[in-house]
Amino acid sequence: MTIDVRALTFGYGEFRLSVPGLRFESRKVVSIVGRNGAGKSTLLKLLGGILPAPKRSVLLDGRALSELKSAERARLISYVSQELAPALNYRVIDFVLMGRASFVPTFSVPSREDRRLAEEAIRFVGLDGFEDREFSQLSSGERRLALVARTLAQSPQVFLLDEPTTFLDPKHEVEVMELCRKLAAEKGKTVIVTLHNLEMAVKYSDEMVFLKKGEVAASGPPDRVLSEALLAEVYDIPMAIVPFDGRMLILR
Amino acid sequence: MRGKKGRLIVLFFFLSPFLLMLASLSIGRYHIPPLDLGKTLVRTVSPASFPEVPPEYRDILLRIRLPRLLLALLAGAALSVSGASLQALFKNPLVNEYILGISFGAAFGAALSLVFLGKGFPPQIAAFLFALAAVLAVLVVSGRSGSHTVSLLLTGVIVSAFFQALLALVEFFANPYALQSLFFWLMGSLSLATWSDLSVSLPVMGLGTAALVLMRWRLNVLSLSEEEAAALGVNVRKEKLLIIVLTSLSTAAVTAVAGVIGWIGLIVPHLVRMMVGADNRKVVPLSAALGASVLIVADDITRVAASFEIPIGILTSLIGIPFFIFLLGRSRKVWL
Numbered sequence: 001m002t003i004d005v006r007a008l009t010f011g012y013g014e015f016r017l018s019v020p021g022l023r024f025e026s027r028k029v030v031s032i033v034g035r036n037g038a039g040k041s042t043l044l045k046l047l048g049g050i051l052p053a054p055k056r057s058v059l060l061d062g063r064a065l066s067e068l069k070s071a072e073r074a075r076l077i078s079y080v081s082q083e084l085a086p087a088l089n090y091r092v093i094d095f096v097l098m099g100r101a102s103f104v105p106t107f108s109v110p111s112r113e114d115r116r117l118a119e120e121a122i123r124f125v126g127l128d129g130f131e132d133r134e135f136s137q138l139s140s141g142e143r144r145l146a147l148v149a150r151t152l153a154q155s156p157q158v159f160l161l162d163e164p165t166t167f168l169d170p171k172h173e174v175e176v177m178e179l180c181r182k183l184a185a186e187k188g189k190t191v192i193v194t195l196h197n198l199e200m201a202v203k204y205s206d207e208m209v210f211l212k213k214g215e216v217a218a219s220g221p222p223d224r225v226l227s228e229a230l231l232a233e234v235y236d237i238p239m240a241i242v243p244f245d246g247r248m249l250i251l252r
Numbered sequence: 253m254r255g256k257k258g259r260l261i262v263l264f265f266f267l268s269p270f271l272l273m274l275a276s277l278s279i280g281r282y283h284i285p286p287l288d289l290g291k292t293l294v295r296t297v298s299p300a301s302f303p304e305v306p307p308e309y310r311d312i313l314l315r316i317r318l319p320r321l322l323l324a325l326l327a328g329a330a331l332s333v334s335g336a337s338l339q340a341l342f343k344n345p346l347v348n349e350y351i352l353g354i355s356f357g358a359a360f361g362a363a364l365s366l367v368f369l370g371k372g373f374p375p376q377i378a379a380f381l382f383a384l385a386a387v388l389a390v391l392v393v394s395g396r397s398g399s400h401t402v403s404l405l406l407t408g409v410i411v412s413a414f415f416q417a418l419l420a421l422v423e424f425f426a427n428p429y430a431l432q433s434l435f436f437w438l439m440g441s442l443s444l445a446t447w448s449d450l451s452v453s454l455p456v457m458g459l460g461t462a463a464l465v466l467m468r469w470r471l472n473v474l475s476l477s478e479e480e481a482a483a484l485g486v487n488v489r490k491e492k493l494l495i496i497v498l499t500s501l502s503t504a505a506v507t508a509v510a511g512v513i514g515w516i517g518l519i520v521p522h523l524v525r526m527m528v529g530a531d532n533r534k535v536v537p538l539s540a541a542l543g544a545s546v547l548i549v550a551d552d553i554t555r556v557a558a559s560f561e562i563p564i565g566i567l568t569s570l571i572g573i574p575f576f577i578f579l580l581g582r583s584r585k586v587w588l
Contacts, residue, residue: 070485072485081477081483089530091530102484107466
């Protein structure tokens with residue numbers, strides 16, 4: 001599924017986000033980077049319909065996002081916020097099952113098929129055997145994976161993940177990013193993430209979007225757009241790009 | 253709670269209110285031997301049989317005890333299911349219809365209706381309208397987040413106090429005769445239940461409770477943050493309002509006939525969660541069953557404990573408030 005952004009503006013208080021045009025395609029992982037408060041999360045929420053975008057400024061395969069009903073939208077796009085704190089201590093299987101909400105009528109309970117899809121999603125993220133574990137017994141890495149599993153159970157075309165790797169140790173960080181690649185490559189999904197770790201972004205994304213103060217400073221494949229001048233402009237501190245073993249290290 | 257043993261426990265849960273109800277029919281000032289219950293029933297159907305059964309049994313059972321026990325059964329289920337639903341919706345273990353102002357909103361509405369519109373007009377209507385007004389006021393005043401623990405509880409207390417003051421004002425203007433019945437009703441009592449009151453209240457309680465039980469899985473999703481629930485495809489505004497309307501409806505129906513029976517909606521869901529965990533698919537229906545049992549037993553206690561009847565609202569508060577304080581300090585296993 002292709003997302004087209006056209007003349008998108010959104011503001012609250014002093015902050016103003018304006019994106020003249022961007023395109024996100026399926027089979028690709030796109031990472032949005034920039035300083036805190038640059039508008040990364042806001043852009044992601046606008047793409048996910050969590051914040052109301054102006055009419056016809058976000059198009060899904062040509063259809064306006066604002067015209068979709070909540071359940072219809074949720075079957076196409078999933079959005080995962082940074083914070084993760086369910087109030088109740090659900091078991092992993094019950095938590096992942098909630099991803100099926102847009103398929104289950106309001107006055108009904110999930111079917112056997114919903115449960116099967118939830119179990120499949122749990123296997124996909126590698127949490128098999130954890131189905132009956134309660135949330136309080138999970139590490140923050142495992143919670144993150146449970147969250148990704150819930151998103152998978154939602155079976156959308158587009159995955160919007162807001163800082164999916166914060167608070168994760170290097171192993172889980174890599175696991176989550178590998179999972180994003182797998183979603184794009186094996187399942188043909190459109191994956192859009194916001195990240196602070198630039199090396200991860202460079203390594204795992206097909207395209208990057210650099211945001212500065214609500215505006216797009218640059219966008220495109222990392223090897224084409226990434227430069228020391230751009231990093232200095234976006235992050236306001238000097239950084240060095242060092243080629244190493246076929247990869248790029250970013251030193252600050 | 254799965255497998256054969258789990259099934260048996262669930263079966264026991266759902267049978268117990270009905271068994272308790274049957275047992276409670278013979279309990280009271282006027283003892284009716286269990287065997288005579290059946291005989292009275294047969295005699296009601298065919299008046300010629302069992303001439304040795306006293307005729308007053310029939311009046312006691314059908315006109316006093318049966319409506320009262322039906323009310324206990326449904327009110328217990330309605331209040332507990334409302335409590336469980338509100339706790340999930342507001343992501344807050346300390347919330348119930350009492351804390352959110354629904355109970356006193358309903359009490360004020362019912363009192364207003366009884367004093368100024370008379371007994372002929374169903375008090376349930378005004379009870380529902382003011383219950384809804386109270387909870388919406390709490391939501392508006394406590395801010396858009398609506399889930400912030402402290403501000404929600406604090407606003408609930410303030411709005412409740414406001415409606416209690418309005419209630420006192422109604423009592424002040426009521427004539428002494430109306431005041432006396434108002435007084436007993438307000439403390440919470442199932443003894444005033446007559447078939448004509450129940451003909452309105454029972455179906456409403458049943459409807460509200462049944463709808464909430466059907467929404468039991470939806471409550472899992474709604475217990476996530478509003479942003480998450482929306483991202484999962486739930487129309488949060490609409491469904492939140494729906495649950496508030498349903499809980500106000502059942503609570504108003506209970507309050508209009510039985511007064512303020514506090515704290516059942518807090519204790520019961522917590523007890524159930526301690527047994528079966530957080531999943532509302534189990535918590536909501538089992539709260540209905542346990543709530544019904546608890547209120548039937550509580551009513552039995554009020555009937556037999558003393559030579560006069562203790563108002564049930566006082567009994568449930570006496571047990572519920574220490575429990576509330578106990579919960580304030582502990583239990584983090586079910587709630588994260």
